[in-house]
Amino acid sequence: MRADAEKNRSQVLTVARDVVTEHGTDASMRDIARRAGVGLATLLRHFPTREALFEALLCTNLDALTQKADELEASTSADKALLSWFRELVAFTQSYRGVVAMMAAAHTNPDSALYASCAAVHAAGARLLLHAQGEGTARADMSGDDLFALITALGWAVDQPSFAPRADHLLHIVASGILTNPSSNDAKKAAY
Amino acid sequence: MRADAEKNRSQVLTVARDVVTEHGTDASMRDIARRAGVGLATLLRHFPTREALFEALLCTNLDALTQKADELEASTSADKALLSWFRELVAFTQSYRGVVAMMAAAHTNPDSALYASCAAVHAAGARLLLHAQGEGTARADMSGDDLFALITALGWAVDQPSFAPRADHLLHIVASGILTNPSSNDAKKAAY
DNA sequence: ACCTGAACACCGTTCAAGT
DNA sequence: ACCTGAACACCGTTCAAGT
Numbered sequence: 001m002r003a004d005a006e007k008n009r010s011q012v013l014t015v016a017r018d019v020v021t022e023h024g025t026d027a028s029m030r031d032i033a034r035r036a037g038v039g040l041a042t043l044l045r046h047f048p049t050r051e052a053l054f055e056a057l058l059c060t061n062l063d064a065l066t067q068k069a070d071e072l073e074a075s076t077s078a079d080k081a082l083l084s085w086f087r088e089l090v091a092f093t094q095s096y097r098g099v100v101a102m103m104a105a106a107h108t109n110p111d112s113a114l115y116a117s118c119a120a121v122h123a124a125g126a127r128l129l130l131h132a133q134g135e136g137t138a139r140a141d142m143s144g145d146d147l148f149a150l151i152t153a154l155g156w157a158v159d160q161p162s163f164a165p166r167a168d169h170l171l172h173i174v175a176s177g178i179l180t181n182p183s184s185n186d187a188k189k190a191a192y
Numbered sequence: 193m194r195a196d197a198e199k200n201r202s203q204v205l206t207v208a209r210d211v212v213t214e215h216g217t218d219a220s221m222r223d224i225a226r227r228a229g230v231g232l233a234t235l236l237r238h239f240p241t242r243e244a245l246f247e248a249l250l251c252t253n254l255d256a257l258t259q260k261a262d263e264l265e266a267s268t269s270a271d272k273a274l275l276s277w278f279r280e281l282v283a284f285t286q287s288y289r290g291v292v293a294m295m296a297a298a299h300t301n302p303d304s305a306l307y308a309s310c311a312a313v314h315a316a317g318a319r320l321l322l323h324a325q326g327e328g329t330a331r332a333d334m335s336g337d338d339l340f341a342l343i344t345a346l347g348w349a350v351d352q353p354s355f356a357p358r359a360d361h362l363l364h365i366v367a368s369g370i371l372t373n374p375s376s377n378d379a380k381k382a383a384y
Numbered sequence: 385a386c387c388t389g390a391a392c393a394c395c396g397t398t399c400a401a402g403t
Numbered sequence: 404a405c406c407t408g409a410a411c412a413c414c415g416t417t418c419a420a421g422t
Contacts (some may be wrong), residue, residue: 001404002404002405004404004405004406005404005405005406008405008406028394028395028396029395029396030394030395030396038406038407039406039407039408040396040397040407040408041397041398041399041406041407041408042405042406042407044396044397044398045405045406050396101293104349104352104354104355105352107352107354108352108353108354139365139368141361142361142365143358145354145355145358146358146361146362146365149349149352149355149358149362150349150362150365150366152349152352153345153346153348153349153362154345156345156348156349157296157341157342157344157345157348160296160297160299160300160341160344161300162296162299162300162337163296163337163341166335166337166338166341169333169334169338170338170341170342170345173331173334173338173342173366173369173370174342174365174366174369175369176331176368176369177365177366177367177368177369177370178365178369193385194385194386196385196386196387197385197386197387200386200387220413220414220415221414221415222413222414222415230387230388231387231388231389232388232389232415232416233387233388233389233416233417233418234386234387234388236415236416236417237386237387242415
């Protein structure tokens with residue numbers, strides 16, 4: 001990669017973080033290019049699709065998430081690991097507005113630049129779930145797909161400004177539907 | 193309202209149903225006007241915003257939903273009513289792609305043409321929840337907001353093509369986090 | 385009253401022309 | 404190799420001009 005190309009690429013990424021922080025996943029590509037002092041066509045040659053750009057923006061975070069799953073699995077009980085990771089993932093989805101919707105879409109089509117990262121996250125979650133199911137602390141009639149669906153659903157909800165304040169509470173309610181371990185259901189128990 | 197105006201209005205609505213069925217909530221207004229044989233400006237005078245158009249498209253369904261809540265509340269136990277209504281609402285959100293996201297957004301700002309309908313649905317849900325909480329069959333540490341968040345979250349998930357097939361199962365998992373009545377948690381129990 | 389076409393400022397895609 | 408400006412086909416908004 002030529003020096004000027006590399007410089008443009010990183011400049012675009014830097015600017016993109018700001019613009020996306022402000023406008024979410026449907027930020028204007030033109031706007032990003034403009035603010036980066038680069039032709040729109042140049043931006044699009046580095047990142048042919050919107051998702052390619054986000055893949056670059058998110059890849060380190062996503063890698064960290066799948067790695068976090070391993071760490072948690074090794075360090076505590078399976079149900080606590082699942083809950084912690086759940087929380088971690090929901091927090092991640094709050095990094096940029098609209099990022100959950102994009103990931104859910106990418107999850108469907110293998111051609112998306114985000115597909116691999118999504119699959120990795122999906123797989124990490126499925127592994128944690130399986131572990132908890134083995135211990136009998138997560139409901140058995142649930143697949144990795146179900147978990148991914150519920151996580152993204154919750155992530156989406158928390159993306160809505162009006163629901164964001166209840167994030168943690170919503171997480172607990174959903175978690176109490178997934179986990180069977182009483183220790184994780186204290187909120188539910190406390191109701192009595 | 194003049195005769196030609198009324199004709200245009202209903203023609204737009206008829207066409208809009210088709211276009212929106214095909215393209216979801218971000219169907220092109222221009223496209224709808226075009227197919228309806230009407231100027232774009234005309235469409236926009238009848239429905240000044242996208243949400244105003246959807247309000248007209250959805251109002252009968254939404255009214256039916258709030259009414260359904262009353263019927264269910266009168267006819268069965270509170271937890272069963274809540275579950276049935278939950279199911280009904282998730283089914284509704286599948287009428288057009290993107291409709292949940294639009295409702296969640298409308299739920300936030302009172303200026304939206306959909307605000308009133310959303311508030312009514314919200315209120316109906318809150319009433320059912322309160323009733324179930326009174327019977328001790330729904331967790332007490334939950335608000336109508338939480339219920340609305342979970343319902344829309346699930347509706348959003350089911351809106352994703354990859355999650356749609358699991359709709360009913362996902363509903364049961366979330367419901368088992370909301371309800372405390374064992375009779376509604378058979379799926380969870382059956383796992384043992 | 386009601387409708388319309390056109391002008392406007394945006395968007396992402398594409399490509400021929402430049403260095 | 405890499406960048407760019409411009410043309411293109413879209414979008415929703417607005418408004419002066421028509422009946």
